[in-house]
Amino acid sequence: MKNVPFKGIIAYPITPFDANEKVDIPLFKKLVERLVISGNHGIAPLGSTGVLPYLSDEEKEAITEATIQQVKGRIPTLVGVSNLTTEKTVYHAQFAEKSGADAVMIIPMTYWKLTDDEIVTHYDTVARKISIPIMAYNNPATGGVDMSPALLKRLLEIPNVTMIKESTGDIQRMHYLRKELGEDVAFYNGSNPLALAAFAAGARGWCTAAPNLIPELNIGLYQAIENNQLREAQDIFYQQVELLKFIVAKGLPRAVKAGLNILGEEGGNLRSPLKPLQEKEIEELKIIIKNLKK
Amino acid sequence: MKNVPFKGIIAYPITPFDANEKVDIPLFKKLVERLVISGNHGIAPLGSTGVLPYLSDEEKEAITEATIQQVKGRIPTLVGVSNLTTEKTVYHAQFAEKSGADAVMIIPMTYWKLTDDEIVTHYDTVARKISIPIMAYNNPATGGVDMSPALLKRLLEIPNVTMIKESTGDIQRMHYLRKELGEDVAFYNGSNPLALAAFAAGARGWCTAAPNLIPELNIGLYQAIENNQLREAQDIFYQQVELLKFIVAKGLPRAVKAGLNILGEEGGNLRSPLKPLQEKEIEELKIIIKNLKK
Amino acid sequence: MKNVPFKGIIAYPITPFDANEKVDIPLFKKLVERLVISGNHGIAPLGSTGVLPYLSDEEKEAITEATIQQVKGRIPTLVGVSNLTTEKTVYHAQFAEKSGADAVMIIPMTYWKLTDDEIVTHYDTVARKISIPIMAYNNPATGGVDMSPALLKRLLEIPNVTMIKESTGDIQRMHYLRKELGEDVAFYNGSNPLALAAFAAGARGWCTAAPNLIPELNIGLYQAIENNQLREAQDIFYQQVELLKFIVAKGLPRAVKAGLNILGEEGGNLRSPLKPLQEKEIEELKIIIKNLKK
C-alpha cells in the first residue's frame, strides 16, 4: 500500500510533566523507549494521550525531536500536528517532516464548527506544504466535529491524505469506509473498546495508549487477527476489555499515568487543570491490572 | 445451556395484509415455510418485523397458531408477546405457551417511561405465569426505554428469563454482558448492521428479518464464525452489509415486503399508516439485490 | 379564530383504576368535576396523563362519554383519540365526535418511524371522516416521532387541523410556528416547565395535568400574561416551577395521583406495569406542595 507506513499496533506515549508542570523530556524518552522495545508497530507522539493542545509550540517541537532521536527509525513515527488555525497546522506539519517523522496526524480541531468545505481546504492547504503522508483523524468527542464518512472520502482524494483514524466508537463508520473505498483503504481504529470489532471489520491498525500498560495483550490481539483465529482474538480481547474501558472512561493521560505508577514505573505529573485520578479510582485500576495477570 | 432453545440465525417473518388491510394468514404461512426450508435455526413471529403492536388480540392469536402449525417443530419458535400492560403481556404469553411456542420474546413497551423496578416486576409477573423461557429484548428505538446492562443482569436472575436480545447498536453492551455474566450468557444480536461485530463479540445468535431476502448470506456468516474463519466471515458480511443497512434504514416491514416483490415473491400489503416504499427507494433496493447476486 | 375552541388552561384528568386495575368511572367523574369547578378553560380526557394507550377500546369509550356527561358543556372538551393504526384512530375520532366532543387531539403514535408523507396521510384520512377540529400533538418523548415545524405546517393545511400542541421542550419550535404561520396560528404548550416561556412566545394555551393539584397557580399565570404583567407572571411561575418539574420528572399519572392523595383527595390506583411513587418521592412532593402554600 502506497504511502501507508503503519499497520498493527500504533502506540501513543503520554507527555510527562515535572513538579513545576514543565515537560520532562528525559522521562518522555524513557517512556518512548519502553513502547519501542515492547514490540509495538508504530509510535504516535503529540496525540490526545500526549495532551497536544495543552503544550506550547516550543514544547511540541521538543517532543517531536525527542521522539525521532529516541526511536532512531526502529519503527515508524506519526506526529500529531493538529491546531485550530491552518497556519499553525502547516507550521507544525513542516516541523515534523523536517525532523524526520514518517507521517503526521491531523484532527480538525474546532471551536467554531467548520463546514465540510472549510475542513477540506484545511487539509488540502497542509497537504500541499509537506510531502509525507497524512492520517486524517475523526473524533467528535475531543475535536468537536464529526466528519461524515462522505467527508472522509473527500479527504482521501487529497494525494497525501492516505490514512483514516476513526474514533467515533461507531463500527458502522468502518463498514462504510471499507464498502465505499474498497478493500485497500487504510483505516485505523482509535476507539479502544472497539478494538476487536474494528479488526473484525478490517481495520489496518489500532491507535492506542494501552501499550503503555499492556503491550503483550494489545499485540497479541493483533496477531490473533493476523492468524485468522477469531476465538483466540475474542479470548485475548476479553482479557483486556475492562482496562480499555477504564482508561477511556477516566481520560487517557490520567489513567495511563496512574497505571504506570501501579506497574512501578515513573509517569510524571499532569498539567493543570488536569489532576491525577482519585485514590478510589486508583484502587479500581489496581484490581483491573491485577486481574490481567492471572 | 439450560432453557436456551436458540442458536444461530433466528428469522423474523413479516405479517402480510390483504387489500382491505386484514391479516392474510395463508400468505403468512407461505412466508413462514420459506424461512423454515431455507435453513434458518429458529423463527420469531410477532416481532417488530411482524408489526406486533399494530395487531388486535385476535390477530396475534391467529399468527401464533399459524406459525406453530406451519413449522411443525422443525425449528424452535419464539413468539413476541410484548404489550404496554402487564395483564395483556401475561395473557399473550400464556396463549403462546398453550399453543406450543418454545419461548416468548418480551420488550418492555413504554409510553410512560418505566423505572427499573417496574420493568423487573413486569418481567417477573409474566415469568411466574408461564414455564417456557423468556428472551428479554432491549431496543430503545422501538420500545422507548433503554435497559442498562445492569438492569438486563437483574432480569437474568428471574429463573426463566434466560436470553437477552440487544438491539441498541452499541457493541459495548455485548462486551459488558459477556464480561459480567460469563461465557455462558445467551445474548443475541438484534441490530442487523452489527452482525459481524456481535458474532465476533460472542453473540449466540442473530435475530433478523434479512432471511426473508438473503438466507444463504445470513446463514453463511454464522457458519464462517462457527468455523473460526474470520476472513471468510468478513467477506460474507461485506457482501450483505448494504442490504442490512437499507432494510434497517427504511423500516423492516416496508423493506422486506419490497424485497420480496423484487425477488418475485408475494409480500402482501402493509397496514396504515405504514405505506410501501417509494418508487425511488424500490429502485435503490433492486440495485442492492442485483449486486448481491454477483 | 375559526374552529379553535381552546384558549387558556386546558386541564388533563388522570384515569383512575380500582383495586383490580379496572377503570373507576365514578371516581373519574369526580376528578373531572374538580377540574371544571376550579376554573380551567378546557378539559382533555384520554391524554398521556389519562394513560390512553393502556386502555381498551371499551374503556376509552366509557371515559369519553363520562367526560361529556359530567362537563355538560360548561367548558370545551378535547378528546385524545391517538392510535398506532389509522383505522383505529378514525374509529375513536368518530366516536368522540358522536359523543359530543368539541375537538380531538392526535399524536402520531409510532412503533415503526413514520415518514412525513405517512403522517400527513394519517391525519388527512382522519380529518376527512370527522367534522370537529383536530389538535395535532408533537411529543417525541412519548410518541416516538419528532414532527418538524415544517411538517406541522403541512398538517395545518388540512382544513380541520387547526391547532398545534408542542411538547418538545424547545421554545424555538414555537418561535418558528409563530414566524412561519403568522400571529393567528393557534399553538399550545404541552411542556409544563416551559409554561412561562411559551406564553411569552405567544402560546394560546397550556395543556397541563397540573390543575389537578394547583389550578389557581396555573390559571393565575395565564391571567398575568393576559394582563401583560410580565413580572407578576414571572413571580407566579417561579412559585409553581418546582412542582411542574417534579410531575414531569416522575411521570404525570404517578405524580398526579400521589399529589391528590397528599391533598386529601382520592386518586385511585395505577395500571401495571406503572407503580405508585416510592415513599421517598412522596415525601419530596409533600415538601414541594407545602412550600407552595406559603
Next chain:
Amino acid sequence: MKNVPFKGIIAYPITPFDANEKVDIPLFKKLVERLVISGNHGIAPLGSTGVLPYLSDEEKEAITEATIQQVKGRIPTLVGVSNLTTEKTVYHAQFAEKSGADAVMIIPMTYWKLTDDEIVTHYDTVARKISIPIMAYNNPATGGVDMSPALLKRLLEIPNVTMIKESTGDIQRMHYLRKELGEDVAFYNGSNPLALAAFAAGARGWCTAAPNLIPELNIGLYQAIENNQLREAQDIFYQQVELLKFIVAKGLPRAVKAGLNILGEEGGNLRSPLKPLQEKEIEELKIIIKNLKK
C-alpha cells in the same frame, strides 16, 4: 448587587483580520466604537465571537488594550481569558485586570473532559490571583463541557465568581439557577434565540453579537422587559428572531462579518480555516436584514 458590573445588553465585537490574516487593530477599534455609541450596556472582547482561541497571546493582549483604550470607561468591559491550561488562564486574567478590565469571562475549555473538581479548582486558582469579578460561562457547544446547574452553584461560592452566562439553549437551566440561588443571582443569557424567554425567566443581561448589526432591536427588547411590557417585548423579539437564528446557525464571526458588509461597514477578513459565508448565504442574510427595516 455587589461586584456585578453588567446589566442589559453586553455586546460582543468580532476580531477583524487583514488580507494576510493578521489582527487589524485600527478596524477593531472602529467596531468597538460603533458598539459603544449605539447604546449597549457593556462590551465583551475576546469571546467566541472574537475568535479568542484562534489568537496568539500577543494578539489577545493587543485586543484587550485596544478595547480599554477605545471604550475609555464609557461602559464596563468584560474580557474573555479562557484557556485550556490553568496557568495561561491566570496569565491572561491578570493581564486583563492590569489593563483595566471590569471583569473577566471564563469558559472551562476542554480537550480532555474535566471533572467537577478540576473545574472548581481551575476557577478557584484564577480567582485567587485577581481581584476583579469573574463571569463563569457554560457553553457545551463550543467549550466541550456542560456544567450542571449544581456545578455552577459551586462556582458561585468562590468569592469573585459573581456572574453566570448560560448558553446551553435550555431555558430550564435558568429556572434552576433562579430557584436555587434566589432572585439576586446574576445570570446572563448567551443563547441568542432564547433572548425573550431568558428575560422572561429573569436574566439580568444578554450577551450577544447581534448589536454589531441590530443594536436598536436588541436594546429595545431589553427596555420593553424593563418596562414590564410583555406584548411589546414579544413584538420586538419576533422582529429580530430570524436574524438571531441565522447568525447562530452560520457561526457568529462569519455571519457578523457578512452582515457588516451588507450594512456598508467594513468587517475585515476571517482567519483560516474559517471562511466567509457563501454567496447564497449572504443573499439569505440580505433578505433577513431587508425585512427588519420594514
